[in-house]
Amino acid sequence: MSEGRIIRVDMTDQSVSIDPFPEEWHLLGGRALSAKILLAECDATCDPLGPDNVLVVAPGALAGTSAPTSGRISIGGKSPLTGGIKEANAGGNPGQDLMKLGYRAIIVKGQPGDRDKRWALDVTEEGATLKDATEYKGLWNYALIGELAKTYSATASFISIGPAGELELLGASVACTDQEKERHPVRHAGRGGLGAVMGSKCLKYVSVDAAKKPARAPADREAFIAATRTTSKAYLEGPRPMQHGTSTSVGMAQILNTFPYKNRIEGQSPDAETLDGHRIIESFETRGGGMHNCQTGCIVKCSNVVHDEDGNYKTSALEFETLTLLGSNCGLASWEDVADLDRLCDDIGLDTIETGAAIGVYMDSGAMEFGDAEGAKHLMREIAEGSDVGRTIGNGAVATGKRQKHHRVPTVRGQAIPAWDPRPLKATGITYATSPMGADHTAGLVINPGLQPDE
Ligand code: SF4
CATH class of the missing domain: 1.10.569.10 (Aldehyde Ferredoxin Oxidoreductase Protein, subunit A, domain 2)
Incomplete structure (x- = not known):
């Protein structure tokens, strides 16, 4: 696999750098990588909506490969809702596209002095650039993507916030576009108010254009293909419990x-x-x-x-x-x-x-x-x-x-x-009570289908 790179963005001076991905994080992605970065680089006592909070965008470790159903993306930061470490994840294509380009994470720090402006981060194979996006200020997600579709390549995917994020409301989400040609902004990293963190950094959207970049090449192609075939076959020939959503x-x-x-x-x-x-x-x-x-x-x-x-x-x-x-x-x-x-x-x-x-x-x-x-x-x-x-x-x-x-x-x-x-789901209640992320079923969900209403 590619060693990968990290995109670092400082919103205070609008600088962008691209660093090598640390070897010790090689096998990490998604929530695990987001947590590692936050523990290493975010002051736990910071104001979640201030310049010291860190917004992390981290695709899963297998995103961008031919492994099925492996391209989710994690958004992390200190939650303005819970006051603790937070990760929320979403489907859509930005995770796949970032990893095809070899970007293991985007780390956004700082805060612009002029909070009335909006910014956009464009990510391509050539690198990442920050640009003024004030013309899109206040746009709702569908209208925003409709406007962006006029200027970006049809291969680009987007991560964005709507007015709730710009208003820094604590229930604000981060939207990712799906893989349909209209690129609907419907896959949301919803929990914990991470859209407000993105809004506090005046970052309206991130575009990721992998163009015609192929899937990531595995180190052991034969073994990887055999493993993904076995997994796919087992799922497709099984009961497929989520086939109707x-x-x-x-x-x-x-x-x-x-x-x-x-x-x-x-x-x-x-x-x-x-x-x-x-x-x-x-x-x-x-x-x-x-x-x-x-x-x-x-x-x-x-x-x-x-x-x-x-x-x-x-x-x-x-x-x-x-x-x-x-x-x-x-x-x-x-x-x-x-x-x-x-x-x-x-x-x-x-x-x-x-x-x-x-x-x-x-x-x-x-x-x-x-x-x-x-x-x-x-x-x-x-x-x-x-x-x-x-x-x-x-x-x-x-x-x-x-x-x-x-x-x-x-x-x-x-x-x-x-x-x-x-x-009724007491084990899930223990998750809610003990998780640092508060009441979050993605932190651990135990459902006992044998449980009856009167038990
Ligand atoms: S369709 Fe469902 S399982 Fe597949 S990536 Fe989207 S949310 Fe995940």
Whole structure:
């Protein structure tokens, strides 16, 4: 394998350098690499939105190779939401493209003196350059990518923030474009407010253009191909549990009492049938859309593409977590309303879990009726506009609970609890209680399918 390189960006003086990748990190990628870099280079006591925080972009160690489903990308930093170390990861193509170019990580430090300007980092085989991107200030993610598509090569992929990140809201996400030719900005590193960290550095987007660069060459080609063939065959000939995506987990979650309803007052929703991802699968026949791979080289294809009733693209991917937090947790009954909210979250650049939890707390406090889908959509637009209530919701469940002086705020270390509920799933509860990342199901998730609702 290539020894690789690291791109270092100092936003204080807008300097960029490219360093060799340290030998001792050779086998690390993604979350492990992000954690190593943060422990080595980030002051744990720093202001998460100040110049001393470090934003890390680190693809998985096998990204850019022909290994299937190996190209996810990790975004790391000190979380402004939890105050601790944080990693959130996403699909899409930037991870694959960075590694094809031999870049093992991007490390962004510092903060520009002029916070009104915006910057973009262009990454190609020739190197990396920072340039003024103030003309894109305030653009929502879809509009941003639409504009960038006019000037960048069709082979470029993008990492970006929407208005929530620019407003440094604590529920802000980092978007990565998927592998479709439209390059939808729909794969989000959602948790922990890392979009706010990117926003605090005034970095609006990163472009990665691998052009026609081939997959990375393995050191032992024959052994590598044999291993990837065995893995792919085993998966494709197996039960393929994710072939219809995470959205079809609703039924199982309902049985297990982990489909939280109305700010987690109940563990089951009376609307599980109409929120179940199988309704989305059924819609493909008449509306189009379908299952796809969000990044090149993925054989799992768990990502759904959702169309509206006129057959036009609406959003991707509408996941179980989103159907739960923005759906049943807010008392909504229609997956179509959740699809609208998912689209708004992707476009504004928000974590659907944190935002759904915040709206659930807001509704539970009496400020809005549970089930008010149009009210929830209006709140989302308020977040993008940065209104007083919008900023509160955009800052997450704890901020919303404080504003509303509400007692029921389901969070751990300042971060909203995901769909998987720690009461029936006690081992998962231990993860939430002990992980330095707070309530995060990606830090360890144990589901016991044998568990019955009354156990
Ligand atoms: S389609 Fe699913 S499994 Fe494949 S890369 Fe995207 S999120 Fe991962």
